Amino acid sequence: MFRINVNFLKPGMTLAKTIYGNDGQVLLSSGVNLRESYIQKLKKIGISSLYIDTRETADIVIEDVICEQNRFEAKNIIRTTMNDVYKGRSIETKEIFNAVSNILDDLLGNKDIMLNLSDIKAADDYTFGHSVNVCVLSLVTGIAMGYNRERLEKLGVGAVLHDIGKIAIPIDILNKPGKLTDTEYKIIQEHPRLGYEIVKKHPSISSLSAMVVLTHHERYDGTGYPLGKKGEEIYEFSRIVAIADVYDALTSDRVYKKKALPHEAIEYLIAMGNNQFDGDIVKKFIQHVAPYPVGTIVRLSTGVQGIVVAVDKNCPNRPKVRCFWNKQGDTYLNEVEVNLANLPSIKISAVLEKLE
Numbered sequence: 509m510f511r512i513n514v515n516f517l518k519p520g521m522t523l524a525k526t527i528y529g530n531d532g533q534v535l536l537s538s539g540v541n542l543r544e545s546y547i548q549k550l551k552k553i554g555i556s557s558l559y560i561d562t563r564e565t566a567d568i569v570i571e572d573v574i575c576e577q578n579r580f581e582a583k584n585i586i587r588t589t590m591n592d593v594y595k596g597r598s599i600e601t602k603e604i605f606n607a608v609s610n611i612l613d614d615l616l617g618n619k620d621i622m623l624n625l626s627d628i629k630a631a632d633d634y635t636f637g638h639s640v641n642v643c644v645l646s647l648v649t650g651i652a653m654g655y656n657r658e659r660l661e662k663l664g665v666g667a668v669l670h671d672i673g674k675i676a677i678p679i680d681i682l683n684k685p686g687k688l689t690d691t692e693y694k695i696i697q698e699h700p701r702l703g704y705e706i707v708k709k710h711p712s713i714s715s716l717s718a719m720v721v722l723t724h725h726e727r728y729d730g731t732g733y734p735l736g737k738k739g740e741e742i743y744e745f746s747r748i749v750a751i752a753d754v755y756d757a758l759t760s761d762r763v764y765k766k767k768a769l770p771h772e773a774i775e776y777l778i779a780m781g782n783n784q785f786d787g788d789i790v791k792k793f794i795q796h797v798a799p800y801p802v803g804t805i806v807r808l809s810t811g812v813q814g815i816v817v818a819v820d821k822n823c824p825n826r827p828k829v830r831c832f833w834n835k836q837g838d839t840y841l842n843e844v845e846v847n848l849a850n851l852p853s854i855k856i857s858a859v860l861e862k863l864e
Contacts, residue, residue: 509524509525509559509560509561509565509566509568509569509570509803510524510559510560510562510565510568510803510804510805510815510863511557511558511559511560511801511803511804511805512557512558512559512560512805512861512862513556513557513861513862514547514550514551514555514556514557514558515551515861516861516862517542517547517550517558517560518542519541519542519543519544519547520541520542521541521542521560522539522540522541522542522560522561522562523536523537523538523539523540523541523542523558523559523560523561524538524558524559524560524561525538525558525559525570526538526576527550527555527558528580529553535549535553536550539561554761556761556767557861559803564830564832564843565815565830568802568803568815568817568830570624570801570802570803571624573614573615573618573621573623573644573648574610574611574614574615574644575614578607578610578611578614579611579640581607581610582607582608582610582611582639582640582643582668583636583637583639583640584636585600585603585604585607586607586635586636586639586640586668587636588600588603589603589604589669589672590635590636590672590675593672593675593706594675598709598710599669599672599706599707599710599713601710601712601713604665604668604669605661605665605712607668608643608647608661608664608665608668609661611640611643611644611647611664612647612657612660612661612664615644615647615648615651616651616657620821621648621651621796622796622797622798622819622821622824623644623645623648623796623797623798623801624798624801624802624803624819634760634762635671635674637760638671638756638757638760639667639668639669639670639671640668641752641756642667642668642670642749642752642753642756643664643667643668645667645751645752645755645756645793645797646663646664646666646667646745646748646749646752647660647663647664647667648793648796648797649748649751649752649789649792649793649796650663650664650748652792652793652795652796653748653789653792662714662716662717662745663716663717663720663745663748663749665713665714665717666714666716666717666718666719666720666721666724666745666746666749667720667748667749667752669703669707669713669717669720669721670703670720670721670724670749670753671699671703672703672706672707672721673698673699673700673701673702673703673704673705673706673721674699674703675702675706676698676699676702677695677696677698677699677702678695681695681696682696683762697725697733697734698734700721700722700723700724700725700733700734701722701734703721703722704718704719704721704722706721707721716743716745717745719743719745719746720743720745720746720749722734722735722746723735723737723742723743723746724746724749724750724753725750726738726742726746726750727750727784727785728742728747728782728783728784728785728786728787729783729784731784732750732784744789747785747786747789748789748793750784750785751777751785751786751789751790751793752793754773754776754777754785755773755774755777755793755797758772758773758776759773769859770797770798770799770800770801770804771799771800771825771859774794774797774799777790777793777794778790778794794824795821795824796821797824798819798824798827799824799825800816800819800824800825800827800856800859801816801819802816802817802818802819802827803815803816804816804859805859805860805861805862805863806829806856806857806858806859806860807856807857807858807859807860808829808831808846808848808854808855808856808857809853809854809855809856809857810854812831812832813831813832813860813863813864814829814830814831814832814846815829815830815832815863816828816829817829817830817845820849823849826847826848826849827848828845828846828847828848828849829845829846829848829856830843830844830845831843831844831845831846832863
């Protein structure tokens, strides 16, 4: 399978990964042949890309680091939690703890974690998918840093609830397509404090988790909010979640911006290391996030196009690529796989939205 922009879908293409609605219901099952009406529906609900199978790519499998059931349950729990808070109810902390524990079980069962983030998010599903992705990214980083289970669980709870305060921010400000005014930006900046006020009412939520909610927008150089802390004044959990939060936000489509590619987001984090972010934690983070995920269409410096089929944790910038030559109609002849780790003279020159 490989990932393709929805604008390049054609009727008859075969869907490789099932697409779910915001309520967890199946919208389109893997294996279905796309119709024009399906393609238009996908565009309408804000899905920007999906996975397609062809004869030449059917053996390329993209596995999520957590199982689909745990991902969807976590999304639904976050959705329910935010709805409950909006209606003035308490957080069902047991459900939050269980969701984090299930995600952690999946991650700890994976001895060689390399995130080829494959979650297909509709534009209006951003908040819930983002919360789960930030939790996963934070936990993977915590595992890389040698945290024990107890610390990982507290980190995960803080990460999955980090944006709970946004429930009190007007939706028209959160989703404003243009630049925020100074007043609107100040309102946005209130969400960490608002979230902290919500979670601190629940004694079962660790103070460490609560501090993530309060300080995940603090920046290593002191330019963050709401407290203006810097360096190691910022809780380590919050320094982790800050990186995960920005990475997933950068790589997600929003109403006001087009998503960055994974390698672009990683380059940004590296550039901001020891500036906005803790550089040592950035190094741990990028060890487990593929800059060119499996299924990505790329052009090599030789001019040849191909699809990433494997990523080596020890050399993530130099993946294995299945190259295609001599396109004839919809058929690609003379497939050859090249391991860029063994070919230093060949580089990835571009990420493509379709095979051209």
